[in-house]
Amino acid sequence: MPSMATGNNNNNNNQFVNRKNKIDQQRKSLPIASVEKRLVEEVRKNDTLIIVGETGSGKTTQLPQYLFNGGFCRDGGIIGITQPRRVAAVTVAKRVAEECGVELGQKVGYSIRFEDVTSMSTRIKYMTDGLLLREALLDPYLSRYSVIVVDEAHERTVQTDVLLGLLKDVQKKRSRSSNASNNDHVKSNNGALVKEENNGQTSSGFKQQLVKKLNPLKLIIMSASLDARGFSEYFSGAKAVHVQGRQFPVDILYTAQPETDCLDAALVTILQIHLDEGPGDILVFLSGQEEIESIESLVRENLKKLPEAKQKLLILPLFSSLPSEKQMKVFTPAAVGFRKVILATNIAETSVTIPGIKYVIDPGLVKVRSYSPDSGIESLIVVKTSKAQALQRSGRAGREGPGKCFRLYPESRFEGLDDSTVPEIKRCNLSNVILQLSALGVDDIIGFDFMEKPDRMAVIKSLELLYLLGALTDEKKLSDPIGHQMARLPLEPNDSKALILASQFGCLEEMLIVVSMLSVESIFYVPREKLEESRAVIKSFSSPDGDHLTLLNVYRACLEFLEKNKTENSNDKAEKNLRRWCKDNFINNRSLKHARDIYKQIRENVERMGLKISSCGDDTLQLRRCLAASYFLNAALKQPDGTFRVLANGQIAEVHPTSVLRRTKSECIIFYNLVQTTRNYVRNVTRIDYLWLAELAPQCYALKD
Template identity: 70%
Template sequence: MAQGQGRLNSSTKRPKGNLSDGNRKLDAFSKRQTLAQHRKSLPIASVDKRLVEEVQKHDTLIIVGETGSGKTTQLPQFLYNAGFCGDGKLIGITQPRRVAAVTVAKRVAEECGVNLGEKVGYSIRFEDMTSSSTRIKYMTDGLLLREALLDPHLSRYSVIIVDEAHERTVHTDVLLGLLKSVQDARSKSLNNLQNTKNKKSNNDIQLKENGAQGLNFLKQYQGRTPLKLIIMSASLDARIFSEYFGGARAVHIQGRQFPVDIFYTLHVENDYLDASLATIFQIHLEEGPGDILVFLTGQEEIESVERLVKERLKQLPENSKKLVAVSIFSSLPSEQQMRVFAPAPHGFRKVILATNIAETSVTISGIKYVIDPGLVKARYYDPNKGLESLVVVPISKAQALQRSGRAGREGPGKCFRLYQEDQFGKFEDSTKPEIKRCNLSNIILQLKALGVDDISGFDFIEKPTRSAIVKSLEQLFLLGALTDDCKLSNPVGRQMACLPLDPIYSKALILASEFNCLEEMLITVAMLSVESIFYTPRDKKEESRTTKKSFASPEGDHLTLVNVYRASNEFLEKRSGLSKEKREKAFRKWCKENFIDSRSLRHARDIHSQIRRNVEQLGLRVASCGDDVLQFCRCLAASFFLNAALKQPEGSYRALANGEIVSIHPSSVFFKNKPECLIFNELVETNRKYIRNTTRIDYLWLTELAPQFYAVQN
């Protein structure tokens, strides 16, 4: 197999003497040659000059190219080589997902033969790998929105490429509106400058009289150039983008697609995880060489299936064990994300367990088989109830086609759809834009910080419903972020806008400074920002529950998470003398023994470090409540008052904000011993509505701490 080339086997003798440097140079040269050949073979390589000419001619360009055409990695390099980074300007490329921004930046740095963070870098929430020498910058769309808070004209950029625009995330949609206005503002600036120059030549004396003022004006616009905007989409229908930008030119790049055989199930699969597992081993044992890509809905499912694959492999004969499972999802640490791109060991098959990030955001070579359960996890917001829920829903036809297409990038492939053929016909044609189904509070807060007072008048590519805008404005007002006339409040609203978090989390941190429990709240917000910290293996349910109880707080899940974090701190501090590698190995072992997801906990620790720096920059006082956990619980009630629920006679709960009947999630410490009143972090909808991450509160605290929402009742 080609995947085994370049590996040393047991019978290969290593060279002796001083040849190692020469070998390294030879390997580096060989790698550069391979990369150069790969770049030349990409579909986009044949139209490089044409694309550069199109960008030079048009300020806005839409590029439609299938995944794998090379548009994400190659176009920024074409533009850099064509001189678009003159005067120290940057080419910025936005991605909807952090994983894509990181992995693509690493690849492009490798192709350019530079260290990551030099000419090529990336910037995502809580992680910045750029420097003053960076000229090609990959980033999340949300991060560029935040950058606009400091630089409304985005004056550092000559070109901005909005990649994966077809995904229509809320940040992408808002970013398109913002970039449209930035283009307009920069064009007007240039016109004003030209008019000033004309006036100077016509009336030199007047400019001399107002010398200082004229000089300041010229300095203000010095180096200001039109913003080149490129929108890239893997969807063939680019009309909506073209029309939004006044009939902008669209260019199509042909991709490479080999035939893919589609297989459907004969019957409805009640347990798609079991069906996925069975199909993985059916392919592994019965089909020819080639890697397998499995689409799952989130980190919990992925890690569950990964464990099951490893367990099942132990039961197989030795010659059938040559299968290695790797994962990719958004919160996976960047060094672990890279494992999916590495070839499997010689003679092995790789099975990649992925979220919908693998539909279009990243291209993984070697895939010949795709397993598609036809589901995706999405956030849906009901503005009438003020309720946001995380729901597993059917994918769209467009997503199904993107998924099956993954199997045909390098040769003929097969796609196993774990649903019946008539079910495919019932799917929506395309995914509903996120802005039509999400809580807009966070994005409205950012728009307000950018100076957009009239949210309804903002030039959205597709307007959200009026009820969604009104409900989000109401929520921000209740959180104290807006004044009576809907302006950003000072200091609370401005402080909230500076924190890269959900508005409720931002308010919780600000309040925690007043309640003298910011240390605990920083840990809580960091732990809530990642997927589940605990996991429960199917064959060790009781053991895992017993272990979890050792961390449990009688006050609820939030303090339980604080206990886990502090226990991990204590464990690592005791091993501070070990090497980094040994310390990390011991940490993973401790996590496994305690049924804690080491990847989630490591990610939470990274987030904690970043948001601690954020709150210190805002001047908030970081203090601990110590043993006074009542203060911490009161602070949670004051922050999450919109997520309060009261116990009903039959044992369920009624969400006080909207009357919705909900149940406590089985993972909660309160699943069996239910308190009278509690606050929760989120609502998750599967076969029923569950509230997750709960803390016991006194019902009377709500009228005391959130009188703006709760009227005093008998």
């Protein structure tokens, strides 16, 4: 019936037009829209520009479109936008593709570790900063890009800091090459790969590109922090432009005295707002999952004591390892008459904007990773926020209207906070950074032009680790073939070495699974109210040999379930059934799906490298031996009191409560990481034979006569 088809088409067209009009109106209402022409002109005039724009100004989604429309892709160049977080790169790319009215992966796309949604026609490309670093291995001039935008630079992640140093160098090379002939070879300040060595091979093992005549690279640094001086000074006095955000006034309230119990203070403030303040949702910043779950149960208990009419408070947690379907609940408006209270980690500071927030509770604390090069311990420690973080948090209360922020500390403490967060490069293990820089031909790590120099001892310790893994030669260059192979894999150095060795041990199939599972957030999701039930279910996957083999069992069980389902159902139905299976087995479906994606990508990488993929089947002895040969610096011996002493540094630690070897009788173990919370814990543990260490890692261990 033609008339019906026409009617449906008209309806679809109307919906499309209405949606397009709504998007256009939203774009025009963004604060950044009023300065579009000025920004494009500033980028034309300045090779480096710093844009300071508050969260909500529209800078991330709009600026790349302004530059595209302004002709910055006319010669086929790409506008690249880097993000510190994968989730931001993906969600923003999807939004911009919709705004442009194009299919994702065509004009607008994204590229993150283990996932590339771009094509030859992509001109606006969102990606993680680490991904762009890896691209520089193959294209040291980043010649495909006309503009690179480094977004969220204020977060100062280690990858962002390395990228800033690299881009500063690439920009100089591009400026010089635009005036140089095709045969000129340039040596950059950072010693990055721009000259011929080893009969035409660069030190990274890739064929050297001849210096082509390239247009200068336009570089834009975007920050939500109001202080742009550090970036401006680093880029030789680069111009800074401020873009106003959409910010309503926020009343800041402080406590009269310091709080001794932040959780109790947060609980009292939640209830006080709920009972005494007008409509509007509450956002509470807490330092981690444990604190969130504690507050959640305390609020529930106290709500029961209130009159029924006052119990209409919806409690929603938000942290990174929470299954995605539970995360999405924070974006759904509460039912009429109800108020939401969202208990979140700092994921809610800048990464996501939650509608409906009118009240923010800020205890002034944040959990950060900290690495001690002396002990080799990576700690999760709770520290005070910086002023910049405190301002980001309070700003969340003023996105849609006037709001209030309750800071659970006195005003005098705010005045004493650091202006900005300590850069991650000052507090993390640098071995991966050094491996990446070595692959780029940077031999003098200490002399590299970092915005802020890392700790010298941290650099030395990381170099020692890479020597022991066989990745570096005595001349601090990548070894051949192991160093080059490790640099090609987008993994931590220990994980890369494990895969390379596994091909020799005949268990690469299993090691691919183990490394993929260790690369994601916690595989098991255990709600407090189902603790006993979950323990019984998780035990069915447990291996007496340890956590690595338990993760292998989970992955294999998942594949078995999926394959069986696909013989009876469509792929979509099988995936839906798998989500239900995950829920029943207390497995985080999002983490498991991510692990499956990583497995697929790394498998392709090792196949291209020519590594032999074989399986050890159920005989996992070789897998445990390979783990010992790869993570030998993470070996620990049992002590008389039941604790373990780490052989490499003498640290005493306990097996983490979540490990299947929590009550192990094993004399010797290897672990994946050592973390410090209230005490030292080793996580992801597998039992090994002590004698294997001298056999498999003689560069580090020897048997006494």
